[in-house]
Amino acid sequence: MVAEALTPERILEATEDVLRRYGLGKATVVDVARALGVSHGSVYRHFRTKAALREAVTQRWLDRTSERLAPVADGSGPAEDRLDRWLKGLFEAKRHKAGDDPELFATYSVLTGDLSAVVERHIGDLVGQLARIIEDGRREGVFAKELIGGNADTARAIFHATARFHDPAYAAEWSRPGTDEDFTAVRTLILRGLRS
Amino acid sequence: MVAEALTPERILEATEDVLRRYGLGKATVVDVARALGVSHGSVYRHFRTKAALREAVTQRWLDRTSERLAPVADGSGPAEDRLDRWLKGLFEAKRHKAGDDPELFATYSVLTGDLSAVVERHIGDLVGQLARIIEDGRREGVFAKELIGGNADTARAIFHATARFHDPAYAAEWSRPGTDEDFTAVRTLILRGLRS
Known part of the structure; x- marks a missing residue:
């Protein structure tokens, strides 16, 4: 299986899924990384902080x-x-x-x-x-x-x-x-x- | 000193004062009665329940x-x-x-x-x-x-x-x-x- 490239859009899609499943209080960046099968460091390379990720997913x-x-x-x-x-x-x-x-x-x-x-x-x-x-x-x-x-x-x-x-x-x-x-x-x- | 007659309007005025002073969580019918110098029974004669008193003061x-x-x-x-x-x-x-x-x-x-x-x-x-x-x-x-x-x-x-x-x-x-x-x-x- 060839891994799909990790784009901001894929991360935001996964973030919305995680928000939907766990709710705001429990959703973490680690959950997002796990859903994508990547390390949380890979997520942070695109979104520097949890706050930046939340802002981007809300904007989307x-x-x-x-x-x-x-x-x-x-x-x-x-x-x-x-x-x-x-x-x-x-x-x-x-x-x-x-x-x-x-x-x-x-x-x-x-x-x-x-x-x-x-x-x-x-x-x-x-x-x-x-x-x-x-x-x-x-x-x-x-x-x-x-x-x-x-x-x-x-x-x-x-x-x-x-x-x-x-x-x-x-x-x-x-x-x-x-x-x-x-x-x-x-x-x-x-x-x-x-x-x- | 001659006591003023206890009217619904006087009770509601006192209730608003009590709400202003204590806030919703702490205001009680006893506080209202005390502010008026009457027993809480006298208040209940005009407003049968705390809920009725709250409704009337909100309506006002x-x-x-x-x-x-x-x-x-x-x-x-x-x-x-x-x-x-x-x-x-x-x-x-x-x-x-x-x-x-x-x-x-x-x-x-x-x-x-x-x-x-x-x-x-x-x-x-x-x-x-x-x-x-x-x-x-x-x-x-x-x-x-x-x-x-x-x-x-x-x-x-x-x-x-x-x-x-x-x-x-x-x-x-x-x-x-x-x-x-x-x-x-x-x-x-x-x-x-x-x-x-």
Whole structure:
């Protein structure tokens, strides 16, 4: 059997598996090394500390959401439709993460609570995507130009106004009956507010 | 000295004082009785259990916010202006509660976490106030009639879209620089979305 090259991506994949199996309190770098069949020194060559490994695996978890939404943000088609799909896509992605594997979601919620810089960067990525859709909509003449301020300010306002439907703090509410109707109502209000 | 009559309101006032002084873990009905100079039996005549007393004091704490906003909801003047003042008033009230006495705020946050029925009722009161402003605005012809659904649905959407600026889960964000600008941007977006 030829050993696969030990890449950062393989280490992060194994780290997520270990977090899923043991939980945050018990997962160690030695567990990650063992799962990969390598020494813990080999893991440390890629991630200098346990903290660096945790930060990288959290970043990867968050990036999965923004990568999923990038094609909608940077795709073609009317901006209004893309904005609606983007907001729905964000909620879907978060809701899946929370519902499909609640324990892993809880583990990452603890991690993100301790890693505010990583979270800030993630929010920056998402708001940046939104801002590009707003920019397109203004160019099309569909979204009002004078509204609120620059594209980034408007994007931020939309992100805040939909917090209930993407902020993990609300995860417990997402499975309640009526949530989809509530979300549609908020999106309708926002889309109306954007129109020129 | 003539003893003041022991009213539920006096008991609740003393209960809040005791919660402020001792915190949730240590506050007892005996402490409340002692603060009032009465037997704990006298307290139990008004509130049958410690749980009932906690529920009532939490309800009173939440009611203070809705009572403060009622004059704006039920007052006169253009609905659009009242809506903006109501949203600002709600944020101000919550921010004051969080900032003026952080420990008492934290105590009530734990209490509300355990008393979902009391919180639901409080949210119902607030959404009801908002719905009355929406109704007025539609009668004036300033707010779009076809939007989202009935007045209550629209009110609920506004309440959700402003969660970041009244939900205690966000209290830690409220003192950050830029919060007022963020809130203004969300209100602008919502008010635009409501217009006919």
